[in-house]
Amino acid sequence: MAVRREVLGAEHVDRANAGKDEFTTDFQDLITQYAWGTIWTRPGLPRTMRSAITLTALIAHGHLEEFAMHVRAALRNGLDRDEIKEIVLQSAIYCGVPSANSAFKVAQGVFREIDAAA
Known part of the structure; x- marks a missing residue:
């Protein structure tokens, strides 16, 4: 979540999280974990x-x-x-x-x- 906030800005992430509901929570968690926690934190680039x-x-x-x-x-x-x-x-x-x-x-x-x- 820290990298997501650094890259996209806290305002955007807060807006995305505020819009979460039962239908979208799993998707937001997936993005946070894999895109921002796995890919954007890799040291290779x-x-x-x-x-x-x-x-x-x-x-x-x-x-x-x-x-x-x-x-x-x-x-x-x-x-x-x-x-x-x-x-x-x-x-x-x-x-x-x-x-x-x-x-x-x-x-x-x-x-x-x-x-x-x-």
């Missing part, structure tokens, strides 16, 4: 690399809501906006231009929200 891989996978599969969340996480993990731009550009070649186009729009919106809150 730095968090910046894990973020880059995650962003690319989300672009490839069209999971744009999750992509927005992980753009914020990537910034928290130490990637900057230029690096995120390069990840999306690289993804345009391997995941498709329409997918990258959508990802650019989502990232741009995330950056605007962050700038407006600052």
Whole structure:
């Protein structure tokens, strides 16, 4: 849970936990245990690399809501906006231009929200 909070932010994790019910509790527990407790804590890759891989996978599969969340996480993990731009550009070649186009729009919106809150 500590890594999940560090990467996604306490506000997001608190919101996810507040939304748990009898139907979703097992899924939230699975995510916390395996994604955040097993994969994100492995020593083999730095968090910046894990973020880059995650962003690319989300672009490839069209999971744009999750992509927005992980753009914020990537910034928290130490990637900057230029690096995120390069990840999306690289993804345009391997995941498709329409997918990258959508990802650019989502990232741009995330950056605007962050700038407006600052």
